[in-house]
Amino acid sequence: MRSILARHSPLVILAGLCIVVAVLSPEFRTADNLKSVAYRTSVVGIIATGQILVILTAGIDLSVGSVAALSGVVACTLMKNHALPVPLVIGSGILTGLICGLLNGFFAAKGRIPPFIVTLGMMMAARGGALLLSGGRQISAISDTFAIIGGMRGWWIPVAITLAIAAVFSVMLTFTRFGRALYAIGGNLNAARLSGIPVDRMRIGAFVLCGMLAGFAGVMLASRTGVASPNAADGGELDAIAACVIGGGSLMGGEGGCVGTLAGALIMNVLVNFCNLKNINPAWQKVLVGALIVILVYYDNLRKRRAGLLKE
Amino acid sequence: MLVLVIVIMFVIVIAIVNETMFSTLGGTIMNRTLCGLIVLAIATGCGGQASSPPAQQPAATTSAKKERLEIGVVPKGISHQFWLTVKAGADTAGAEFNANIRWQGPDKETEIDKQVNILEDMISRRVDAIVMAACDENGLTNVIKKAVEAKIPVITIDSGVKSDLPVTLVATDNVAGAKAAAHELARLIGNEGEVGLMPFIPGAATSELREQGFKEALKELPGLKLVATLYCQSDVAKGMNVTQDMMTANPNLKGIFAANEPGAIGAAQAIKAAGKAGQIKLIAFDASDEEIQMLKDGTLQALVVQNPFQMGYQGVKAAIDAIQGRPVEKRIDTGVTVVTMENFHQPDIQKLLYPLGK
Numbered sequence: 097m098r099s100i101l102a103r104h105s106p107l108v109i110l111a112g113l114c115i116v117v118a119v120l121s122p123e124f125r126t127a128d129n130l131k132s133v134a135y136r137t138s139v140v141g142i143i144a145t146g147q148i149l150v151i152l153t154a155g156i157d158l159s160v161g162s163v164a165a166l167s168g169v170v171a172c173t174l175m176k177n178h179a180l181p182v183p184l185v186i187g188s189g190i191l192t193g194l195i196c197g198l199l200n201g202f203f204a205a206k207g208r209i210p211p212f213i214v215t216l217g218m219m220m221a222a223r224g225g226a227l228l229l230s231g232g233r234q235i236s237a238i239s240d241t242f243a244i245i246g247g248m249r250g251w252w253i254p255v256a257i258t259l260a261i262a263a264v265f266s267v268m269l270t271f272t273r274f275g276r277a278l279y280a281i282g283g284n285l286n287a288a289r290l291s292g293i294p295v296d297r298m299r300i301g302a303f304v305l306c307g308m309l310a311g312f313a314g315v316m317l318a319s320r321t322g323v324a325s326p327n328a329a330d331g332g333e334l335d336a337i338a339a340c341v342i343g344g345g346s347l348m349g350g351e352g353g354c355v356g357t358l359a360g361a362l363i364m365n366v367l368v369n370f371c372n373l374k375n376i377n378p379a380w381q382k383v384l385v386g387a388l389i390v391i392l393v394y395y396d397n398l399r400k401r402r403a404g405l406l407k408e
Numbered sequence: 409m410l411v412l413v414i415v416i417m418f419v420i421v422i423a424i425v426n427e428t429m430f431s432t433l434g435g436t437i438m439n440r441t442l443c444g445l446i447v448l449a450i451a452t453g454c455g456g457q458a459s460s461p462p463a464q465q466p467a468a469t470t471s472a473k474k475e476r477l478e479i480g481v482v483p484k485g486i487s488h489q490f491w492l493t494v495k496a497g498a499d500t501a502g503a504e505f506n507a508n509i510r511w512q513g514p515d516k517e518t519e520i521d522k523q524v525n526i527l528e529d530m531i532s533r534r535v536d537a538i539v540m541a542a543c544d545e546n547g548l549t550n551v552i553k554k555a556v557e558a559k560i561p562v563i564t565i566d567s568g569v570k571s572d573l574p575v576t577l578v579a580t581d582n583v584a585g586a587k588a589a590a591h592e593l594a595r596l597i598g599n600e601g602e603v604g605l606m607p608f609i610p611g612a613a614t615s616e617l618r619e620q621g622f623k624e625a626l627k628e629l630p631g632l633k634l635v636a637t638l639y640c641q642s643d644v645a646k647g648m649n650v651t652q653d654m655m656t657a658n659p660n661l662k663g664i665f666a667a668n669e670p671g672a673i674g675a676a677q678a679i680k681a682a683g684k685a686g687q688i689k690l691i692a693f694d695a696s697d698e699e700i701q702m703l704k705d706g707t708l709q710a711l712v713v714q715n716p717f718q719m720g721y722q723g724v725k726a727a728i729d730a731i732q733g734r735p736v737e738k739r740i741d742t743g744v745t746v747v748t749m750e751n752f753h754q755p756d757i758q759k760l761l762y763p764l765g766k
Contacts, residue, residue, distance in 0.1 A: 129656040136649050232487040248681055321644040322677050326487050327516055372653035378610055378639045
């Protein structure tokens, strides 16, 4: 029982937080508000789902926020200037993310450069690319069909997409050779290599999927806000990393999962939502969220250590 | 390794060509891409080439020095239409008074440190004058002092600083503009009801002044009750989130004042998504294409339109007056105009809304 609790602690923390917030703020309990929180978590939830794949391999992807912005700009430019049909627009965004992810993965795995450095470069280059391509302007993304994936025709669509993505990747991590290899690589890279896992290919795969998800999230963000902005998802990479870590991921690799990550993203958004509902000074919001990230991860580690789950 | 060096050189050449041919975009964007590509490129090699490529950059920028006056214009950000209109005004004045305009700014309005770096570079480059919009009213005072000590006159536009050193401030009277917004909002909701306020960044002068003006006007409007003040951080998605929270916490909300463009777009999207377009009256500062579209389709009821073109134009004009020793007034107001669908089609309003043409 205890170990089950420890394994799913992000969900327990989320539930606890929701109960506390619901008691303190009657507005939080309203259906509209819960919908709104679920809905706004979709973009960061998808980015974080990609991020956890890379974090599992003991890597990190700092470029996801910029890649999301670039993908949104690419997709909306194509839609506006070339009247591309919506599925192709979405596809072009995912493709942009795929290319960025492939470059990241190639240089990190084959080039043997620390992922931090590679993705730092990509973070700057992709942001610059987004600014260049858009000429620094916001690109209008108003189209009735395009608005669907961002939830302008029903809040549940992005939420359902996010849950579906998390479910698919959760199953992939648990049941496929690829998923298990990611845990093995993060656990011990050399051991994984010696046991015959094609380490480089698996790592590239993680970066590619991460890039694709960031690309898709960028398109979804543009659809939601009605504009593709070259400055969109600024700091998105840090939100995603925070979500992974709150959700039980370890930057040392080998630990974490999609369900926990999604819970982590929700925990952050519930907190910010609560502060907004209570009209709390934005400076205090930052203090509160920052402190809670550290406290939650600290307690999570403590519980895991007690349950004997932590890698020392 | 040779290939890498060639790639790096190639990128730099493209950057230089791009900058000289299309100086309209400003160097910042290119520098950013350049930095990223160089990091990537260096990272792929063994780092041995690290010292040579950055050394190439200053050569590219100093070569353009000419006899004409050179005026550095530093906006708070480069990706909003507002700043592009300021640029059009600055360029017009530059052409008229025979001066080169060097346009460079941080990517985002929150990047105070980047703006300081850009200004330091302009001082090293010894431009003849600096026209700038301060990202922060305190954070830029030191670098302005440095410029003045280097005998470079500084003209502030749009957002001033807490210092007497700048020659003048060419800006909208933001307090008066926000007051006009409050009175228009009162008219729209029938002088009674709950209203929300969305400034953008706590500590930024423009944001604070608009907040102050709106709150001052509410004292004269007893029917209006301010129930929420939430910041959008100049981010559309965050503006959308806080508007949803505002509506959730205050079901009787009748009107919102969004103090800048990203906040306005976010608020309009949130109101539209909630199916409350027209029920919750929205009034916003500025007039980007998106905001004008939202005014036309009825999600947004009124715009408080500044005159960014005049800021750029008057700013550069004041800079030239200062260089040539003519007197300049300490405060130049560029005014605001409230635009609704009632006056939308008037020719003077159209010119204000589309200073760059449609």
